[in-house]
Amino acid sequence: MKNKRPKKGQKHNEKSKEITHKNIGTYLKLFDSHLIPSVALGDSKVFYLKMKGYYHRYLTEFKSGAERKDVAESTLTAYKSAQDIANTELPPTHPIGLGLALNFSVFYYDILDSPDRACGLAKQTFDEAIAELNTLGEKSYKDSTLIMKLLRDNLTLWTSDVQDDGADEIKEAAPKGNDEPQ
Template identity: 55%
Template sequence: MELIQKAKLPKCYDDMATCIKAITKQGTKLSKEECHLLSVAYKNVVGDCRFACRVISSIKQRTDTSDKKLQLIKDYWQKVESELRSICTTALELLDKYLIANATSPETGVFYLKMKGGYFQYLAEVACGENQKQMTDNFQGAYQEAFDISKKEIQSTHPICLGLAVNFSVFYYEIHNHPELACTLAKMAFDEAIAELDTLNEHSYKDSTLIMQLLRDNLTLWTSDSEREECDAAEGAETKPMVSSFFPSINLFTHLHSLFHLDFL
């Protein structure tokens, strides 16, 4: 009880993470409140590192290679990156060793798997090459497992089910460059929820309809993007020369930090 009270201290996220880690390692089932504290604590702790990484990366890109400060910037980047990796590794260990296998309901299992995917996402943001690909695959694997469970065992109007569909469809659109699959997934989730809209209870109505609106907004945006690209391709087919080069690659996970993360349970 003392640990949970410490974990609830307002905005003391480092202490909150330490306390909830100790509670989790006791091996007992986490209450709904403890699950929420776990998610909030680690998301905020790692969020500080992610923000620092983006700021440092921006400064590094604007700094001349001959500038003496560049090495200091690189050293600080490595320090922050190391801290981010440590936080993510700890969170993933808690999820794999204590939480996912012992989930007592489909909703809790999906909640934990969604968190697991999120921490692989954060690791992918600072990775490169094969390591980034591995983290991307791990992210996709966790989300696919969560999605399969939600399809079989959770009502399509449940906020966690809808939030999962938002994240997973954005992943396919932004990272896998698979707009057709992204639209199919988002439309299926939206249509299934619409069909069961009359079963929504008052408690989750606002949350569910908000996420359904996000799904519809994404579908509208993606469909218009696709139509515009097809139109541009048709107009430019006879006038634009073929090129063999490709645009310089960017970090695949530039967009993923804006994914819509909901922690409903």
């Protein structure tokens, strides 16, 4: 007697992916056709572009090969567009801009496998925000410092990962056997 559970589970998983892809496609069309074109304010436009990038990034987790590359490029385009607006229209301490930098740096780290870019973006954003922290009101202060803490936590984690990888590479490159001079 064969166990049919794995097939049912696999079928359910495929159906869930299909529904997720369909819903994300609907959201992405909504961003492009209505939401992004209808806003003029920088923070709203940055928010919608950030969300567009987020949904594309989420899709990359389900894709492979050329499809993954195409979706990653769409993610990069959305995040870069949002970043361009944030850099010119939002202060470095703005929670939406900080959230964008958080998402964008995670994209660099997890999807593009670029820890240097991820760390560079997170550090630059954190440093610029910390320099202007005293300009914030109470509500913005709480929101901004929470996101800044997440940026700092990621930086700490990522830099320790990079250092660990470097130590592993040094160990792999070391000659085998007795290293004492003869």
